[in-house]
Structure formats: C-alpha cells, structure tokens
Amino acid sequence: MVAPPAGSTTAAPRSGLPWDERHSKGLFHGFIETLQMVLSKPGAAFTVMRREGGLGEPLLFGLIGGSFGFIVYLIYNLAFQSLGMFANRNNPLTHLIGAGIGGIVLIVCAPLFVLIGIFIGSVILHLCLLLLGGAKQSFETTFRVVCFAGGSVNPLLVIPFCGGLIVGVWKIVLYCIGLARAHETDTGRAVLAVFLPLILCCGGVILCAMLFGGIGAMMHNWNP
Amino acid sequence: MRFYYRPLARDELNHELIWLAVSLGSLALAVAWFALRLPWPHCLFLAVTGHPCVTCGATRAAIAFFHLDFWSAWKWNPLVFAALCGLSIFDAYAFAVLVIRAPRLRVVQFTRSEKSFLRLIAVILLLSNWIYLLSRPRGLF
Numbered sequence: 108m109v110a111p112p113a114g115s116t117t118a119a120p121r122s123g124l125p126w127d128e129r130h131s132k133g134l135f136h137g138f139i140e141t142l143q144m145v146l147s148k149p150g151a152a153f154t155v156m157r158r159e160g161g162l163g164e165p166l167l168f169g170l171i172g173g174s175f176g177f178i179v180y181l182i183y184n185l186a187f188q189s190l191g192m193f194a195n196r197n198n199p200l201t202h203l204i205g206a207g208i209g210g211i212v213l214i215v216c217a218p219l220f221v222l223i224g225i226f227i228g229s230v231i232l233h234l235c236l237l238l239l240g241g242a243k244q245s246f247e248t249t250f251r252v253v254c255f256a257g258g259s260v261n262p263l264l265v266i267p268f269c270g271g272l273i274v275g276v277w278k279i280v281l282y283c284i285g286l287a288r289a290h291e292t293d294t295g296r297a298v299l300a301v302f303l304p305l306i307l308c309c310g311g312v313i314l315c316a317m318l319f320g321g322i323g324a325m326m327h328n329w330n331p
Numbered sequence: 332m333r334f335y336y337r338p339l340a341r342d343e344l345n346h347e348l349i350w351l352a353v354s355l356g357s358l359a360l361a362v363a364w365f366a367l368r369l370p371w372p373h374c375l376f377l378a379v380t381g382h383p384c385v386t387c388g389a390t391r392a393a394i395a396f397f398h399l400d401f402w403s404a405w406k407w408n409p410l411v412f413a414a415l416c417g418l419s420i421f422d423a424y425a426f427a428v429l430v431i432r433a434p435r436l437r438v439v440q441f442t443r444s445e446k447s448f449l450r451l452i453a454v455i456l457l458l459s460n461w462i463y464l465l466s467r468p469r470g471l472f
Contacts, residue, residue, distance in 0.1 A: 162344065212367060216360070223360060226353045238450055247344065307457065308376065308386040 123157045124255065126168050138171060145259035149281050153288035156255060158248040165254035166225065172258030173221035178214055180264040180271065185210040229253040235303040236286065241296035244289065252285035332445050336434040347425035347435060354422055361393075374472075383464040383472045385457055386411070410460035 125144060129137030144152045213220070233249040236242035242249070260278045264270040279301055287297035339345060376384040392407035396415045405412045428435060441449075464472075 161342075162349070212363070213369075216363070219356065219360060223353060223357050226349070227357065238453055240446070240450070308374070308384045 121157050122155045124152060124155065126255070127157065127160075127164065138168065141168065141255065142172065142259045142262065145255055145281065146277075149284045150288060152255070153252065153285040156251060156285075156289060158244050158251065158289060162247065162250060165251045165258075166222075169225050169254030169258040170218055170221055173225065173261045174218045176261030176264035176274070177217045177221055181210055181214050181217065183267060225250075225253055225257065228257075231304055232282065232286065232300060235300040236290065236292070236296070238303070239296045239300050241286070241290060241292035241300055243292055248289045249286065252282065252289050256281035256285050332438060332442070333440045335437045335439060337437060338434050347428055351422055351425040351429070354418055358397075377472055381469065383467070385461045385464070387464055387472045408460070409463060410456060
C-alpha cells in the first residue's frame with residue numbers, strides 16, 4: 108500500500124514573519140519586529156505567517172517570549188508576597204517558606220512549564236477546531252499560531268497588577284484572528300474554537316452569561 | 332478513513348516522539364507540583380453554581396489512575412479515565428516504534444460523513460460525561 112506524502116496540504120506560499128529572517132536581521136531584532144507586527148497588525152501578521160516548516164523555529168519564539176513573561180510575573184508575585192501583599196494571613200510563616208521555595212522552583216522550571224503549555228494549548232485548540240470543522244490546515248499551523256501569539260503577548264506580563272488581565276484578553280483576540288487567518292476558516296468558527304475550552308470547563312458559561320447579561324443591561328438602560 | 336503503516340518521511344513531524352515527551356514531561360511537572368504542595372486547580376463553575384463542569388474531578392481521576400485505582404478514576408470522571416487509558420496506549424505504542432524503529436501508524440483520508448460522525452460522537456461523549464457528573468451527589472466535588 109502506497110502512503111500519501113506527509114503534510115500534503117496545498118497552500119499558497121507565504122512570505123513569513125520577521126522571525127523567519129532572524130539569521131539576517133539578528134535574533135533580537137527578529138524577535139522585536141515579530142512581536143510588534145503580531146501585536147499591532149495581527150491580521151497582516153497571521154496572513155503572511157508560514158503554515159509549515161517545522162516546529163523548532165516558532166517554538167523558540169514562543170519559549171523566549173513566554174519564559175520572559177512568566178518569570179517576570181513570578182518575580183512580581185514573590186516580591187509582592189514578601190511585602191505582605193496577597194499573603195496568607197492565617198499562617199504567614201508557612202506561607203513565606205512555601206511561597207519562597209515553590210516560587211524559586213517555578214522560576215527555574217518556567218521554560219519547561221511554557222514548553223508543555225504551548226504543546227497542550229495547541230492540541231486543545233486544534234481539537235476544538237476539528238470538532239467545529241474549522242481545521243483546514245495541519246496541527247503545525249495551530250501550533251505556530253499559539254507560539255507566535257503567546258510569544259508576542261506574554262512579555263506584556265511585565266505590566267504590574269493588570270498585566271495578567273491584559274495578556275489574557277489580548278491572547279484570546281490574537282488566537283481568534285490567528286486561527287481564522289492561518290487556517291483560512293471563518294472567524295466565527297475560530298472564535299468558538301478558542302472559547303470552547305472555556306465554555307466546557309471552568310466557568311466559561313458563567314463568563315458568557317455575565318457578558319450577555321452586561322450587554323443586555325446596557326441595552327436596557329440605553330436611552331438614545 | 333484509511334490506516335497506513337509507513338516509515339517516517341523526511342520532513343514529517345515525529346508525532347510519536349513529540350507527544351511521548353510532552354505526556355511524560357506533563358506527568359513529571361504534575362508530580363513536582365503536588366510534591367511541592369502547590370495549590371490544586373479550582374473550578375470557577377463549581378464555585379459559583381455548585382454543580383460540576385465537564386472536567387471536574389479530572390485531577391482526582393488522574394491521581395487515582397496513576398495509583399492504579401482504576402475504579403475510583405472511572406467514578407471521578409469517566410471521560411478523563413478514558414483519555415488517560417488512550418494516552419497510556421499511545422505512549423506504549425510510541426515508545427515501541429521509537430525503540431524498534433518500526434513504521435508509523437497514520438490515519439488519513441477522512442470522508443465528510445466520517446468527520447461528521449466523529450464530531451457527533453465527541454459531542455455525545457462530552458454531554459453524557461457531564462450528565463453523569465451532574466447526577467453525582469452534590470458536595471462530592
């Protein structure tokens with residue numbers, strides 16, 4: 108039996124992101140240019156992003172941006188806890204020792220957490236796309252979207268206090284745009300694929316209910 | 332839908348190596364997480380509504396599964412138990428083909444009706460799992 112060739116998808120050639128030219132531009136400039144492009148012009152960025160070519164290059168981008176953001180976030184947490192903010196009032200000594208050791212281990216293992224998170228996040232998003240019939244390209248395309256979106260937005264965790272919220276919302280927006288452009292599927296399916304894990308577990312239903320409730324309340328109180 | 336056994340192509344992703352490494356890495360991180368007594372994940376849906384979501388009990392099902400207490404794992408969350416069984420079978424297969432350099436199993440050429448059928452099965456499984464979890468006594472989770 109003759110097997111079909113691997114990765115047999117017919118797609119128009121794409122010029123690629125600045126990260127793909129980092130050998131000529133330099134690692135730092137390639138990273139910053141890609142980050143700026145993904146954050147400021149996500150539609151254009153994910154339209155030119157290559158859909159295949161190996162996992163290594165996008166993974167490196169996602170790992171650099173993700174680890175940087177995650178480590179800064181953990182350092183903030185440790186610093187704020189040592190100042191007594193967000194600390195456990197019931198048992199401060201245990202909390203301080205536990206948070207210190209746990210925090211240091213988390214910082215050391217941060218790249219590993221980011222690495223595993225990228226793979227698991229990609230596979231969940233791709234399964235949701237498959238479930239909704241929106242996966243027009245291979246798993247690698249979803250993986251690339253997750254890497255470039257996460258690697259670009261996670262450094263914003265340097266913003267104190269509200270960095271996590273900004274990153275959370277912006278990442279969802281980037282995933283929606285990225286999946287729609289890279290898979291060339293309709294935006295509705297991409298949005299639903301991104302929200303499906305949230306809807307299925309951990310309060311997404313409540314989140315949506317509150318969102319629609321809020322919109323309903325605004326419309327109810329809106330007197331033109 | 333067709334099943335093929337073929338050697339890994341030159342530019343093809345080595346899915347067996349990637350997912351074996353990811354699953355074992357995740358297991359190692361999870362063990363380290365609990366060994367350090369870091370906080371357990373909490374479900375916002377359960378906290379607000381008092382009812383379990385589709386994935387509630389997943390952590391306890393996984394812990395029971397890795398302690399070889401399969402009946403408890405099944406009772407905590409049947410879908411997670413089935414997923415862990417599937418993952419274990421895949422890991423054993425991946426380890427075997429990587430060690431003996433055997434041809435890889437690939438499933439390709441899904442027809443439109445097969446895709447629709449698989450989607451329907453996935454939705455039914457998710458819903459039936461959720462109904463089972465909702466039927467469990469309140470306060471269990």
